[in-house]
Amino acid sequence: MNNFQYVRAEGLDGAARFVAGHVGAKFIGGGTNLVDLMKYNVEKPSSLVDLNRLSMRDVSELPDGGLRIGALVTNSDVAYHPTVSTRYPLLSRAILAGASAQLRNKATTGGNLLQRTRCVYFYDTATPCNKREPGTGCPAKEGINRTLAILGTSVSCIATHPSDMCVALGALGAVVQVTGPGGSRSIPFEQFHRLPGDHPEIDTTLAADEIITSVDLPRTGFAGHSAYIKVRDRQSYAFALVSVAAGLEVADGVIAKAGVALGGVAHKPWRNPQLEQELLVGRPANRDTYHEFQRALLAGAQGFGENDFKLKLAPVTVVRALEQAAHEGEQA
Amino acid sequence: MTTGQQALEETVDLAVPTHMTVSGRSHTLRVEPWTSLLDLLREGLQLTGSKKGCDHGQCGACTVLVNGVRVNSCLCLAVMHDGDAITTIEGLGSEGNLSTMQQSFVDHDGYQCGYCTPGQICSAVGMLNEGHARTEADIREQLSGNVCRCGAYPNIVAAVKHVMGMGQTEGGR
Ligand SMILES: Cc1cc2nc3c(=O)[nH]c(=O)nc-3n(C[C@H](O)[C@H](O)[C@H](O)COP(=O)(O)OP(=O)(O)OC[C@H]3O[C@@H](n4cnc5c(N)ncnc54)[C@H](O)[C@@H]3O)c2cc1C
Ligand code: SF4
Ligand code: FES
Ligand code: FES
Secondary structure: OOOOEEEEOOOHHHHHHHHHHOOOEEEEOOOOOHHHHHHOOOOOOOEEEEOOOOOOOOEEEOOOOOEEEEOOOEHHHHHOOHHHHHHOHHHHHHHHOOOOHHHHHHOEHHHHHOOOOOOHHHHOOOOOOOOOOOOOOOHHHHOOOOOOOOOOOOOOOOOOOOOOHHHHHHHHOOEEEEEEOOEEEEEEHHHOEOOOOOOOOOOEOOOOOOEEEEEEEOOOOOOOEEEEEEEOOOOOOOOOOEEEEEEEEEEOOEEEEEEEEEEOOOOOOEOOHHHHHHHOOOOEOOHHHHHHHHHHHOOOOOOOOOOOOHHHHHHHHHHHHHHHHHHOOOOO | OOOOOHHHHHHOOOOEEEEEEEOOEEEEEEEOOOOEHHHHHHHHOOOOOOOOOOOOOOOOOOEEEEOOEEEEHHHOEHHHHOOOEEEOHHHHOEOOEOOHHHHHHHHOOOOOOOOOHHHHHHHHHHHHHHOOOOOHHHHHHHOOOOOOOOOOHHHHHHHHHHHOOOOOOHHHO
8 A cells, every 4th residue: 555645624625625636635435445445556545535524424304305315324324224224225225235244334325436346457456457547458358357347338448337335326316416626516326427438447427526425315215116136146245246226116007117227237337217218117017018128228238258148147137126126015 | 554655754754643442442643544443453552353364355354343333444544543442352351251242152163263253253243233133144144244264154153143042053053
């Protein structure tokens, strides 16, 4: 790990201005991703600005009926929060499917959104990697890619975003609140993470000097019909190969509202609200509907060898998650 | 704890005043920001009960309680724990005066080589503080952050079940 200066942030403005004014400065939340990457010399910040003394640790009701989760609320505290587990069970399930209890106790909401890929080349400074060092190449395409993307890839990068929580936030249609030297703004979840394109070194649309202050959930959260299915190499404490967060509102056997996102298949949680409107809403909640939707959602998927199995795994996981969501609560 | 930028270190003192309580003892220290809580405990304070397995959050051997909450001390920067109360395995009990969880691990042979054990015990105590485990499946899931390469899992689960008043498991099932 390189030497660096440590600063305890006392206010949002000061923290953002410090990072804006110091090349290589970074924020730190729980540190479970950043400290790990620093030990591998993948991240080498000149200074760390510790956000933990800022007041972003509350879960609070919003005037519009939604729920605001402060950026410093730990993953455990979100998952077990009574309002979250009753009104947004999809989010609780996704968080509890990730990492370990120790890590969830330390990891923050803001940090979870900004965790970086687990691509082995990204972690290994002895190998080229466009995401770590732009322009050096992407050995994963012809190499170790079992865990990597099948959708939205580019010539320069096929990495996946590893978060479970973000897959649920995608399906729920969350909004990320951020603030920085240029002011505050709200970023719809689908616009927060980006596809790699020609700039795989950039994971999100957040600027380096912007702080995530909260993640806001909409008024309704598929409390009656939701499912999070995570397929992985071992039953616990492993990243997703493919995961699906599915939420439905069903009335008289017909889908009234839907939110479906996939993890482990792309550089961001994979969701298409337009297809949900066209192929799920207003249709009968049955397998034929789910298959037609799945075919459209996953159109153009492409494997790179080791990860070809995801081309078969992703479709069946989408269908299974939708079936499980639709039938939730039916038999005790 | 590599020192990459020797020059920087020589000209600027980057150490930060940090106050913490470790297993009931208060410490006022000057800590270099790149020191992990695990290294501070083991090397700075000579509390070698907490173990370093992977140093990357993957094994749980370094598990300690921070204000009663279990975390991986290898991924904590010590300077970020100014004002916190840390409890390590040394703080849970001592020879001849073991805590209930420690005694139960002894009684159920909840270890073989013992390397993962301090982390397992701190994690189990943290799990009970959290209060979300009801069944044996819950225990297994909520202790999955502690890896045991000797495979003592059945006896670890038995030891924890005993403390939770869930009765004995036969034959270490
Ligand atoms: C062994 C292991 C297994 C894991 N398994 C899983 C898994 O199965 N599923 C899963 O989803 N995750 C898993 N994780 C990842 C874990 O969820 C993340 O490390 C964690 O969520 C990151 O949160 P943090 O607060 O610790 O982030 P940090 O490490 O503090 O920060 C991460 C990044 O976010 C930035 N940042 C933090 N907070 C803010 C903010 N408020 N505003 C702006 N920038 C900010 C930091 O600058 C940094 O770049 C695993 C991690 C480990 C080590
Ligand atoms: S897939 Fe992306 S992160 Fe992995 S080696 Fe290629 S460029 Fe790097
Ligand atoms: S040493 Fe900390 S988790 Fe392995
Ligand atoms: S007892 Fe040997 S690693 Fe667990």
